[in-house]
Amino acid sequence: ATPTAIMVGTGLGAGRGVLFKNATALEASARVDTVVLDKTGTLTTGTPEVTDVVVAPGADEAEVLALAAAVERESEHPLARAVVRRAEDAGVRRLSATGFRSVAGHGATAVVDGRRVVVGNRRLMAAEGVAVGDLAADRARLADAGRTAVLLAVDGRAVAVIALADAARPTAAPAVAALHGLGVEVVMLTGDNEATARRIAAQLGIDTVVAEVLPGDKAEKVAELQRAGRRVAMVGDGVNDAPALATADVGIAIGAGTDVAIETADVVLMRSDPLDVPTALTVGRGTLRKMR
C-alpha cells in the first residue's frame, strides 16, 4: 500500500464526510461483497412515532396509554420514548412505576398502580405467560403493514396493541440501489418482527432480511456470513450494533449514532446518509486500484 494512495483515499472520503480511521479500513472497504445494514436508526431515522393504538373490548385508551407510558418512562429505547410522547400529547394522567425491568430486544415490565404491566413483543408476552387473544389479529395486520407493533398486557391479559412507524431515511432506497450497482449483496439485520422488517425491506429494494435478532446475536449473524466466505461491511448506529461492527471486516457507524458505535467502527459517516455507504466502498476500490 503506497502512503500516497492511502492519503488520497482518506482525503477523498473526508471531503464527503466519510472518515476512514486507518489504512486497513480503506483497503478492507475495497474488498467488501456484502453490506449488512441495521434497520432502526440506520435505514430509518430512528425516531419512531405511534401511529395506532388498538384497545381490547372493555379497555380504555387513555388508561392503557397511561400504564404503557409509566413503564416506558423508565426505558431509554426509542420505541419507549415514542410511547411516552404519545401519552403526553394525549394528556393522560401520569402514573409511576416500580420494579422496572428491561428485557433487551423484547420490551419491559413494571408494576404500576399495583398492576403488573408488560410492554413489548410477542416473545415477551409468551415468556410472561400473557394470553394475547383477539389482539393477535390486530398485531399481525399492523406488522404486515410495516409497523412495529408492540403489545401491552395488564395482570396477564393483553389490553392493547401500540403500533409505531419509523420513517425510512430519504436516501435509503437510492443507497441500496447504488450498492446493488456495485455488485454488492445487501442484507437488513434487525431485532424487529419478521413481517415488519420484510415490508420495509421490500420498500427499500432489499431482498435478504434477518429479523428478530436479539441484540447479543447481531455479531454472530455477521460471523456466519464471514464463515460462508463473505467480506462483510456492517452499518449501524446503536449500542446493540457495536459487537457486530467490531466483528465485520469493515464496521461503518452512522455519525448521528451512539458513541459506542462510533468508537468501535472503522469508518464513520459524518452526514448519517446511507448514500455514503456506497461512497465508502467506491473510495476504497479507487484506492486499492492505485495501490496495485
Ligand code: ADP
Ligand atoms: P431494533 O433492532 O429494531 O433496534 P430491538 O432489538 O431494540 O430493536 O428490539 C426488538 C423488539 O423488541 C422491538 O421491535 C419491540 O417489539 C420490542 N421492544 C424492545 N424494547 C421495547 C420497549 N422498551 N418497549 C416496547 N417494545 C420494545
Ligand code: MG
Ligand atoms: Mg439501530
